[in-house]
Amino acid sequence: MKNHNTQLPNKDDAEKGLKRNLKTSQLTMISMGCAIGTGLFLGSGLAIQTAGPSVLVSYALGAFVVLLLMGCLAEMTVAHPTSGSFGTISEKYVHPLAGFLVRYSYWIANVLAVGVEVSAIAVYMKYWFPSVPGIVWILVFAAILIYVNATSVNTFATFEYWFSMIKISAIVGFILLGSYVLFGTDARPNMGTDNFVNDGGFLPFGWWGMWVAVFISLFSFLGTEMIAVTAGEAKEPDIAVPKALKATVFRLTTFYVLTIGIMLMIVPWKSAQVDKSPFVKVMEILNIPAASGIMNFIILTAALSAMNSQLYASTRMMFSLSQSKHAPAFLGRLSKKGVPLWALAVSTLGIFLAAAVNGLLPSSSYAFMMGISMFGAMFTWLMIFVSHLYFRKKWEKSGGRKLPVRMLGFPYFTILGAILLLGLMITTWFTDFKIMLQFGIPWLAFLSIAYFISKKRKVNHHFAEDMANSSLKEELEELR
Template structure:
């Protein structure tokens, strides 16, 4: 199905590039800036929050890996939902994932404006939003290989920085005199390990999932992978393991150095650590690294949203103009419309300069969590149909089916409902009307065409 529906993209990406693209997307402001918001929400108990978030993502990746090697395409989970649930499901998933990434681009670029204030406090954030937005649109307009090379090395910078941060933090805590205010006792100071109880931990799980947003990008890049059967499972396993390890260890060290009450989103907790350690020039270097992280994540999200629009156009759920590919193999018109997040971020940053980050994160997360939920639901349909139709033996299979698949879906639904009673209720305030709008558009413009196509497919089969 996908081979006929999605033509034109070049298969150039290798396993190491898939892994770095996914990590590049995930290791962004969710860790470097969003972690401050998570810590202020759960206190030291944020370690449990990130562990629970990692568990949900592990379940998600198990389902996604199995389905992606069966159907490697840039439409990915949207195309799978269309094939195994209903065309409308695929339509909702792809548009929701598209808007999630478009708005996530806005989240990253809003964070970039925060980081640049470290050096240029007097320059309005909108200047940096427009400047860096233009640079990354240019990068995405080149070939996918150029994009992957850019992303690979930017991800290497981030990962090296995190490893360096862990080693430095470990040395300060355990290999030197450090100081009386540094150490594991900070886990229980100022109200104990769970100052806001399990409620705070559960709310912070939602924030932690934003940190993991991007791991599913491997499934999207599968449409441009050289050997999906080998590359996709390896990349998914490596990504989940590395992210889980990095996040939990990094946050544990951070909490032992920075009192959790000092966390926030006025500046990155990583920069605060360097300021507390009083290492000459280190805070400026760390600010540069997290700026790189935000640019890298923004770059990956721009890639993902572009491929979703391309896939929608190929399925005739978006105008045909978005299927156009330039000589370098890039869907340039899809890229143009996906750059809308930069404009939205510029407007939000100008209107709500103090709260733009949390606001943009809340509305972008609906599309992401809805997409993840549909991955679990799609997997329930996929496994039964695949086995019944005698599909080939896949190199990777989700364990504990159907129980762990259902558990993953249940946890995501619970988190979505919970947000209504938190400062992140914007997720449902935006998400529910968004789904209603998409449903109306589907029945007005697409249902008749889909029904006609289905009838023609039945005639051909007969």
């Protein structure tokens, strides 16, 4: 007889204690807020300069990869709604080493990203307070967000909800303003759909430029996987998780494609600058007062939102590592409000370490931190596809319950997603993003060595305990 309530033995149960208070709307806003960051507000110019107008195809392909990823993730997360999420699933269905690598890579990715964001916040605050030392703002905002994460998951979700609302409102405002410039006023020269084919055609850098820009576009979607991490604290995850994932992918795709499309119609792609946001350009064209101040506030909010979410994610991953005995046991202790405070404390060390290194070695530390951060996130995505290949077969073989959401086209779409993502990661070796693999590959090697050393010590420890118990029994027998 089949068991229709298959669960992760010793994994799901181990992570009990976290409060399930998050609603579908909060899950959606957290995921969207994590994905909508400075990459869109400031970095979209880089993607445009890499691909030209064909960047629209790049973002569409990036969205397709994310759609496949979310399909796999939704199915597995509904089956196992834990804070360890894809790390716990990789450990169960692929190999314990896989879970170890995924969770530590995702943890360090978020820890270092938090440090980068908090360092950037100090720069943004200088716009209004140029005479105040940056370290002051680093400590102030770090203290605020640590407090937010330490209070309760509801407090975190409320802050993240409003951070995300500000960013989404800024994007909607940009789309409306851009549409007004294009269609609601007198015709202006150098604006319109002709910009899609001017200055070298739709593919000025060929298919290679379009393909490289797909990788850049994926950075804009990083953070959508946060829904799976929050599932361990979600109300009715069977309903909330699929809804939140679908809404997130659809809205993000719409926002990104519309935003980039409008930007290209207003500003010829050769005029797009890496150091100036498309939002600022539209505001300048409309002669909006204090455009730079408004943009600085939005970017500051984006950085705070990203830092808030990354601190949450890194805390939950460390909590999961502790519960799986891959980290000290005290890191898995929960407060009365269900918050893993010790895991939070360890994760915050990255804030001060990254900020200090960034201040001492600004030219090299940023590249190092971002290189590790980017690799950890991309490696996690790749392992989600790999895990799904193992998950579906083992779930059905063990008689797992019928899940309310399933990845269509299995295993073909899962394999396609893995191939596309792996191809994009390999592509970085031949671009300016080479640093990602230069730091990422040694990082995996280091973790693998650490895992096997730790495993060997555990085996020796258990062997010593067994020997001691055996000797004790023999002595007792002799005394008798």
